[in-house]
Amino acid sequence: MGQSPRSKLSLFVLFFAGILLLIFLNERGFLNSTKNALLTVSVPLQNVSALAADKVNYFGQALWEIKNIKEENEKFSSENLELKGVVSGLEEIKRENDFLRQQLGLEEKPDDVLILAGVIGRDPLTFGRAILIDKGARDGIREKTAVISAGNILVGQIIEVYENSAKVRLLTDISSKVPALTQDSRMDGLIKGDGTASLTMDLISKEKELAVGERAISSGLEGIYPKGLLIGEVEEVFSADNQFFQKAKIKAAVDFQNLESVLVLKKQ
């Protein structure tokens, strides 16, 4: 016996209502325990699987890049020497700064605590740019906190927190928007992701000209990202007479595709 069109329609309506109910329950937080349980089960599996994927990836990359390793090693050695010099200079400045602060009777600003977390999963959507990390609420991670990588480079922000894991929206995600500042020309703008490795800095005033190679940093205006975190370098500038603002293509400072661990800023 076939179903009448009316009963088929009511089935369809019921099905659609069920999906809307699921979305509503999620908005109200009623699905959190289900998602938490699912992620508690999946995190150990993802840890093992991510480790295996990294090993296979390393092996492939090593085979591919074997020729360049010696050249890169020499480059890094010389960069390391340069950086050692910079660090010793900065240590001197810090000492001087501490001394002056003491003399003026100013309290020292508490440092942010950094939580090291491993990347155990990536967004299943081909254009989705989110990662899952192996630290969660029980490690003190909270929503809307900044996530960085080594070298104070901004990676993204925490968007969902579970018991032993958390989701991070990367800067390259299409819904990511970060208030930013160019380091030399001090021009404000908004850095947006478009799903690819590069970023776009929009809403930049046309007062000054941007230079290619200039660094873009977080401006700290939104409150989630602290000021001064490196985002990337200006790669190309777009300015037209009929537009109020200029735009810039930003080359991200971090390789989002090969991120293995990140640091979550925990405010004191």
Place this chain on the structure above:
Amino acid sequence: MRNLLSAAVIFFAAIFQTTFASKFGIFGAVPNLIFLAVLTLFFLKNLNEPSGSLRSLKEGAAFAILGGFFSDVFSGQPFGAAIIAFSAAIAFIFILMEKVFDKKNYKSMLAVVFFGAIFYNAVILFFLKMSGSADFAAIGSIFARFVLKEAVFDAVLAMIIFTFVHKFFGLWVLKTPRTILRNIN
């Protein structure tokens, strides 16, 4: 038991999708293993039917909800986008099989995977537009850069998966649309 096994297949596909598949993209696109798992289960032979008819649309919808739920849990996009996209894609694929491809063979199955993947991503992007997460320019750029490549990737991988499942497990058979329609009625 069978339902649990199906859920486990989709769950493990989600684990592999978030760990392995995302590391091995080609030209920026990665295959959607969850989508392929849902489709493979949808095309499996109904074990309760000795005639070997395909699964019903209701069962397909159940797989779609499971696949969408796992995708949404691991994704950074608004919750519900993947559930709606999976359900719509299964319905779209059913209509394609019923109205467009009268012969059920590998070619038509691959065409169904290709167009189904495009439709699935289009629904997600529409959802993102509606929820204010993305503007038209970003959606257009994503469509051109990722969606078509992913659809090709999915179709190629589907060819391997379908051949493997068909040959070694003998679980699915290709039937005429009438058999499918009879099965859902």
